[in-house]
Amino acid sequence: MIRALAVVVPARDEEELLPDCLTSLHRAVRHPRVRDLPSRVVVVADACRDATAAVARRHGAELLELAAGNVGLARAAGSRRALDVTLAARPGLSPDGVWLAHTDADSRVPADWLAHQLAFAACGWHAVVGTVRVVDWTVHPEGAATAFLRHYRQDPPAGGHRHVHGANLAVRADAYRAAGGFAPLPVGEDRTLVAALEAGGYRVKRTTGSPVTTSARCDPRARGGFGDFLRDLDALTAEPGPGRRT
Numbered sequence: 001m002i003r004a005l006a007v008v009v010p011a012r013d014e015e016e017l018l019p020d021c022l023t024s025l026h027r028a029v030r031h032p033r034v035r036d037l038p039s040r041v042v043v044v045a046d047a048c049r050d051a052t053a054a055v056a057r058r059h060g061a062e063l064l065e066l067a068a069g070n071v072g073l074a075r076a077a078g079s080r081r082a083l084d085v086t087l088a089a090r091p092g093l094s095p096d097g098v099w100l101a102h103t104d105a106d107s108r109v110p111a112d113w114l115a116h117q118l119a120f121a122a123c124g125w126h127a128v129v130g131t132v133r134v135v136d137w138t139v140h141p142e143g144a145a146t147a148f149l150r151h152y153r154q155d156p157p158a159g160g161h162r163h164v165h166g167a168n169l170a171v172r173a174d175a176y177r178a179a180g181g182f183a184p185l186p187v188g189e190d191r192t193l194v195a196a197l198e199a200g201g202y203r204v205k206r207t208t209g210s211p212v213t214t215s216a217r218c219d220p221r222a223r224g225g226f227g228d229f230l231r232d233l234d235a236l237t238a239e240p241g242p243g244r245r246t
Contacts, residue, residue, distance in 0.1 A: 002121050002172070003097040004038045004090060005029075005114065006082035009061070010074035010166075011043055011105035015051040017215060018043070022059040024108040033115040040086065043105070044078040046070070052105075072189030075102060075166065076182040083173050095173035102190075104167040106215035107132070116210035117170045126175040126202040129194055130168030130209075131161055132226070134216040140230065143237040148230070160206030165226065166190035168212040175202045 007025055011018055022041065029039045043056035047069035056063045064081050066074055079100055086098050099121055103109055117128045131152075137145045156162060169190055171179075179196040182189045197204050216230055 001097060002037065002099045002118055003093055004086050005034070005099040005101060005118070006039065006086055007041045007101045007103065007114075008075060008078035008082055009041065009043045009103055009105050010046055010071050010078060011048065011052050011056070012046050012069070012071075012074075013048050013050045013052060014105035015055050017106040018052060018055045019059060020108050021103065021105050022056070022061055024110075024113075025103070026060070027111050028109050028113045028115075031111055031115045033112075034118065037118075038086070038090065039114075040082060042078045042082045044074040046074040070184055070186050071166070072182050072185035075189055076184065079176065079181060095177060098173035099170060100173050100176055101170040102166055102168075103212060104214065106217065107167040108213045109168075110210050110212070113168075113210050113212070116207070120205045120207070121172060124203060125205040127171040127194065127197050127204045128169070129161075129164055129204060129206045130170075131163055131207075131211045132165050132167050132214045133211045134230075135213055137216055140216060141237050144230070147237045157206075161208055162206075164191045164194045165212070165214075167214050167226075169194070171197065175200075178202075 009021060025041050029035065041061045042064060043061045044064045044066060045053045045056060046066045053063055053065055064078055066077055068074060082100060083095065083098060087093055099118065101114060101117060120128050134148065175197060179193060179200050179202065183192045185192060194204060
């Protein structure tokens with residue numbers, strides 16, 4: 001039974017988008033099916049050169065500052081801090097009673113995000129892997145949104161999907177620890193964790209419900225991640241200009 005929850009948000013120079021992320025998280029922890037659980041939001045300001053840390057404090061989040069410049073290390077450090085503080089605050093609480101949710105600083109979660117995850121946790125799922133959506137395509141060429149949806153819906157497995165996003169991922173803390181936690185990778189730390197959970201026999205629920213809205217910006221923080229995927233998509237969908245080979 002889940003008795004406490006924590007949300008970990010890695011952030012690197014996210015002073016502009018972090019406020020909306022934290023506002024959406026505060027709404028999610030106040031959901032009627034969640035608000036009675038002790039909860040915390042931990043922002044990991046990693047190698048930030050802007051006011052990300054000040055924004056996190058101003059919005060009531062717990063802050064951890066790093067200089068790693070590595071999203072895998074940031075997620076791992078944030079998870080470790082969130083779990084240690086949560087267990088210390090509630091004597092007798094064990095890791096199997098703690099739910100660790102993860103999103104990104106450039107994303108906004110729906111109000112029922114945590115409630116949706118905890119419903120699966122109550123049914124015995126050890127982890128929940130969700131989807132993302134993009135609603136603002138103004139900085140991308142015409143056709144990018146259609147191409148994204150075509151790719152995103154390609155060959156879904158029965159009863160789920162094939163994607164893994166750190167922006168929409170949650171795991172019970174005992175399973176997280178047993179799987180080795182987030183690897184110190186600059187990209188792909190989320191997929192690596194989910195693969196380890198599945199290899200270890202843990203129940204991983206892939207759901208399309210309660211998707212997280214994420215940024216479609218063209219200056220991704222993690223090379224090789226979602227932002228670079230969108231840039232590659234732009235290159236495939238951009239209309240040929242004068243002199244451009246097709």
